Amino acid sequence: MRTTRILFCAGALGVLLLSSEGLEAQAPDRSQPPELGPPPTLSLPSIERYELSNGLQVMYMPKRNVPLVQINIIVKVGQADDPDSQPGLASMTATMLDEGAGELNALELSEAIDFLGASIRVGSGEHTTSIALHTPLSMLDEALPLLADVVLRPQFAVEEVDRQRRQRLTQMVQAHDEPRAIAQVIYDRTLFGDAHPYGIPFLGTAQSLTEMSVDDLREFHRTFFVPNNSVVVVVGDVSRDEITERLESVFGDWSPGSVPTSTHTQPQQIQSREVILVDKPGAAQSEIRIGRIGVHRKTEDYYALTVMNTILGGSFASRINQNLREDKGYTYGARSYFDFNLLPGAFTAYAAVQTAVTDSALVEFFKELDAILEDVTEGEMTRARNFVALRFPSRFQAVSAIAGQLGQLYIHELPEGYFNEYVQQILAVTKEDVMRVAREYIDPQRVAVIVVGDREQIEAGVQALDLGPVHVLSVEDVLGPPPEVPGS
Amino acid sequence: MRRCLAVLAAVALLPAAAPAQETQIEVPYTRFVLPNGLNVILHEDHTTPTVSVNMWYDVGSGREKPGRTGFAHLFEHILFEGSENVPEGKFDEWLESAGGNNNGSTNSDRTNYWEDIPSNALELALFLESDRMGHLLGSLSPETVDGQRNVVKNERRQSYENRPYGMAFLTLDSSMYAPDHPYSWPTIGSMEDLSAASHEDVVEFFNTYYTPANASLSIAGAIDTEETRRLVEHWFSDVEGRGKPAPITAPTPYLAYEKRMVLEDRVQLPRIYMCWLTAPLHTPGDAEMDIVSGVLTDGKTSRLYRRLVYDLQIAQDVFSFQGSSAMSSQFCIISTARAGHSLDEIETVIQEELDRLKAEPPSKREVQRIQNGYEASFLDRLERIGGFGGKADALNAYYTRTGNPDYFNEDLSRYMSLGPTDIQSAIQTFLRDDGRVVLSIVPQGKPELAAGRPSTE
Numbered sequence: 001m002r003t004t005r006i007l008f009c010a011g012a013l014g015v016l017l018l019s020s021e022g023l024e025a026q027a028p029d030r031s032q033p034p035e036l037g038p039p040p041t042l043s044l045p046s047i048e049r050y051e052l053s054n055g056l057q058v059m060y061m062p063k064r065n066v067p068l069v070q071i072n073i074i075v076k077v078g079q080a081d082d083p084d085s086q087p088g089l090a091s092m093t094a095t096m097l098d099e100g101a102g103e104l105n106a107l108e109l110s111e112a113i114d115f116l117g118a119s120i121r122v123g124s125g126e127h128t129t130s131i132a133l134h135t136p137l138s139m140l141d142e143a144l145p146l147l148a149d150v151v152l153r154p155q156f157a158v159e160e161v162d163r164q165r166r167q168r169l170t171q172m173v174q175a176h177d178e179p180r181a182i183a184q185v186i187y188d189r190t191l192f193g194d195a196h197p198y199g200i201p202f203l204g205t206a207q208s209l210t211e212m213s214v215d216d217l218r219e220f221h222r223t224f225f226v227p228n229n230s231v232v233v234v235v236g237d238v239s240r241d242e243i244t245e246r247l248e249s250v251f252g253d254w255s256p257g258s259v260p261t262s263t264h265t266q267p268q269q270i271q272s273r274e275v276i277l278v279d280k281p282g283a284a285q286s287e288i289r290i291g292r293i294g295v296h297r298k299t300e301d302y303y304a305l306t307v308m309n310t311i312l313g314g315s316f317a318s319r320i321n322q323n324l325r326e327d328k329g330y331t332y333g334a335r336s337y338f339d340f341n342l343l344p345g346a347f348t349a350y351a352a353v354q355t356a357v358t359d360s361a362l363v364e365f366f367k368e369l370d371a372i373l374e375d376v377t378e379g380e381m382t383r384a385r386n387f388v389a390l391r392f393p394s395r396f397q398a399v400s401a402i403a404g405q406l407g408q409l410y411i412h413e414l415p416e417g418y419f420n421e422y423v424q425q426i427l428a429v430t431k432e433d434v435m436r437v438a439r440e441y442i443d444p445q446r447v448a449v450i451v452v453g454d455r456e457q458i459e460a461g462v463q464a465l466d467l468g469p470v471h472v473l474s475v476e477d478v479l480g481p482p483p484e485v486p487g488s
Numbered sequence: 489m490r491r492c493l494a495v496l497a498a499v500a501l502l503p504a505a506a507p508a509q510e511t512q513i514e515v516p517y518t519r520f521v522l523p524n525g526l527n528v529i530l531h532e533d534h535t536t537p538t539v540s541v542n543m544w545y546d547v548g549s550g551r552e553k554p555g556r557t558g559f560a561h562l563f564e565h566i567l568f569e570g571s572e573n574v575p576e577g578k579f580d581e582w583l584e585s586a587g588g589n590n591n592g593s594t595n596s597d598r599t600n601y602w603e604d605i606p607s608n609a610l611e612l613a614l615f616l617e618s619d620r621m622g623h624l625l626g627s628l629s630p631e632t633v634d635g636q637r638n639v640v641k642n643e644r645r646q647s648y649e650n651r652p653y654g655m656a657f658l659t660l661d662s663s664m665y666a667p668d669h670p671y672s673w674p675t676i677g678s679m680e681d682l683s684a685a686s687h688e689d690v691v692e693f694f695n696t697y698y699t700p701a702n703a704s705l706s707i708a709g710a711i712d713t714e715e716t717r718r719l720v721e722h723w724f725s726d727v728e729g730r731g732k733p734a735p736i737t738a739p740t741p742y743l744a745y746e747k748r749m750v751l752e753d754r755v756q757l758p759r760i761y762m763c764w765l766t767a768p769l770h771t772p773g774d775a776e777m778d779i780v781s782g783v784l785t786d787g788k789t790s791r792l793y794r795r796l797v798y799d800l801q802i803a804q805d806v807f808s809f810q811g812s813s814a815m816s817s818q819f820c821i822i823s824t825a826r827a828g829h830s831l832d833e834i835e836t837v838i839q840e841e842l843d844r845l846k847a848e849p850p851s852k853r854e855v856q857r858i859q860n861g862y863e864a865s866f867l868d869r870l871e872r873i874g875g876f877g878g879k880a881d882a883l884n885a886y887y888t889r890t891g892n893p894d895y896f897n898e899d900l901s902r903y904m905s906l907g908p909t910d911i912q913s914a915i916q917t918f919l920r921d922d923g924r925v926v927l928s929i930v931p932q933g934k935p936e937l938a939a940g941r942p943s944t945e
Contacts, residue, residue, distance in 0.1 A: 027726040030573035034611040040537030110788035115857045117864030177652035284649040317580040329638025383585040390587020393536045398871040
């Protein structure tokens with residue numbers, strides 16, 4: 001039996017009971033909040049970037065205080081690379097990676113990973129697929145070859161593909177029950193259209209899912225899963241030499257290939273204001289989404305937009321939440337966000353509000369969208385800048401979170417000094433910057449307004465607001481009929 | 489004291505013969521008690537220049553009176569609305585201006601609050617926590633209560649009423665416990681009771697339960713222990729001691745027969761919930777049931793996942809959990825039928841697998857697979873200082889339930905010391921066929937899809 005002993009040492013071992021001494025009698029001054037000293041700065045180890053012998057890029061950062069290792073493989077392929085006729089192919093390929101790989105079938109692989117106390121999680125997005133190994137250091141040598149099998153040698157066994165197909169078709173059936181899922185599908189489609197990858201549900205359609213073959217999946221994997229289209233992010237209690245040797249042994253034979261260049265089209269901006277009301281009879285709340293197309297991640301306005309959105313709807317004390325939750329009590333929480341992606345994603349304000357106040361809630365949302373174009377206070381500026389900048393160090397506690405941060409550098413090709421500059425860049429945002437980006441990106445006259453709720457209770461009130469044309473849809477208009485699941 | 493962080497005998501990268509190993513964890517702390525009765529726990533971790541201030545009050549929805557369900561949680565909301573020296577809205581505004589984040593939560597046993605802040609803002613968090621502990625009532629108006637009443641009603645709508653299958657646990661709580669048992673009503677409360685809560689209720693609840701002696705303050709992160717002790721003593725010195733409520737007691741609940749119920753909901757697919765009463769938190773049988781849950785539904789090779797979802801493909805999913813609480817726990821198995829398959833088919837398989845485990849213990853490897861997962865999860869718990877489940881929260885949880893803040897090792901060894909026959913005997917003891925609740929949630933208008941025949945209860 002080997003023993004890992006972890007000790008967070010506070011200068012003395014174990015329990016330290018201090019004696020009572022110097023208790024002060026003076027009552028604290030509560031007339032104002034205490035003055036704070038200067039905020040601390042975080043010094044991170046530098047990120048080491050290098051290549052393995054086959055050209056596979058590595059990003060490495062040590063984190064030595066807990067014996068854990070996180071290894072994320074990020075492959076630059078996602079929903080945006082789906083062929084037009086096969087929506088859902090990238091996502092299904094990702095799902096199949098750990099359904100049997102190398103010599104192990106799906107059950108054996110799952111058991112082998114679980115038995116190590118490790119996990120391998122596969123995720124797929126619009127532009128990336130990630131395979132994340134999280135393991136105790138003591139199990140690294142057993143876990144790493146399993147990770148390599150999942151990335152390089154998925155089996156795509158026909159019975160496993162069929163099993164996942166049925167799983168996903170059933171998810172499409174269940175989406176009919178979920179007001180939030182319904183709102184998301186119609187919102188994305190309204191903003192981006194059904195010819196743009198951001199406008200199509202990531203599962204694809206019942207038809208594309210039914211038609212997808214094992215050969216399609218194999219071919220997609222063979223084309224995109226190559227080392228010159230990927231990066232390995234390593235964070236944890238392991239030295240660069242130790243990990244490099246191990247990565248060479250499991251990924252060194254991975255051969256490069258030619259990857260088709262993505263031709264992503266820019267989404268077309270919303271040009272007028274329309275309301276889509278999806279009827280969900282008996283709903284206790286209405287799901288509201290209001291938004292338009294925002295901007296891509298590499299915009300120079302990123303920092304100003306982050307501060308502006310924090311004031312508008314990015315935190316608890318933001319205007320939208322204070323108004324709709326704290327002042328009016330219409331909702332458990334209301335927020336707004338920018339989805340900064342490789343292509344411009346959405347700017348969205350959203351909440352789930354009590355059915356009876358659906359129209360009033362829309363009025364308050366628009367009040368706030370209008371008001372942010374008028375002015376912000378210096379107090380709001382300080383709060384928003386500090387809230388974003390000073391919390392930044394807390395993102396670097398856990399190996400999985402740190403690896404996630406490093407992954408963003410790779411995906412968005414952010415500058416080398418990004419982490420060191422982040423805090424200063426946010427603190428340098430001025431009121432003028434915030435007003436400029438608010439007026440450039442927030443246009444309350446040109447937004448899509450989605451409401452998923454009980455039509456009978458809410459339609460008259462929503463119509464009376466005169467926000468624009470109101471289109472009423474059924475859940476089936478949005479999602480189609482619940483698909484048939486083969487074998488049932 | 490300066491940063492000092494050691495890993496003793498760290499495991500070298502050597503091929504492992506078998507994953508059987510024992511992780512020894514130590515989270516050193518300093519504990520002291522203020523004259524007003526407040527317990528304080530300090531732990532240094534200088535990984536990032538961040539501090540978590542965590543407060544536990546030993547009161548949850550179990551303390552509520554009839555006609556006032558949901559009050560403990562409503563009170564938690566009110567505690568963010570300002571105190572005598574913190575005007576309404578400033579609690580969040582000041583914390584955010586310092587780069588801080590905060591939250592709170594309520595369950596049947598306790599209420600917890602935390603502020604995660606840059607290390608320079610420690611004193612702000614202490615000011616805010618001490619002000620609402622010592623100087624709350626002078627600032628409270630009926631309007632404050634009304635405002636949060638509406639927010640909480642919307643929380644109930646969002647988390648339960650407007651969510652598919654969302655009414656399941658509200659129904660299960662009341663069917664598993666006698667009406668006078670503190671766990672028979674849900675923490676979120678009923679709409680009627682939330683409407684009835686008054687300003688007088690707030691005053692009484694505060695005076696009885698929000699006393700320093702009924703609370704524990706835990707601070708973890710980039711702190712200096714001596715200096716932090718001085719600051720805690722300073723900010724909490726004017727908080728009056730107001731005594732400690734008598735411990736809560738309740739008769740041991742018992743389900744003497746099988747109850748069957750059916751609920752109709754706006755859902756496409758029927759779902760079955762099978763629930764039992766089990767051993768309270770940290771008592772013999774509690775860790776066993778966590779491992780039972782893993783053997784049944786954790787991973788593709790778990791007993792129920794493999795048969796229901798993988799082999800037979802009659803279910804879309806299957807989950808189970810041991811929901812541990814101080815006076816009694818609940819163990820539930822939950823599974824959703826695939827289109828064209830019935831809850832009866834699913835229940836039959838669940839019953840077969842339970843019978844099999846009652847007759848024959850799980851394999852050593854099955855149990856070890858789950859134990860290894862627990863062992864690794866204890867390492868994960870050392871990485872985060874703040875938020876729910878971070879180290880500050882864990883130190884308070886362990887102190888409140890066991891008297892020992894650094895109960896990490898003891899907790900882990902509850903799991904690591906068990907063998908297959910312990911798991912078998914826990915299943916025999918707790919998962920009785922003649923003492924459980926079986927709830928079916930079915931699409932509207934289709935009560936015939938319920939599992940078995942609902943009893944008249």
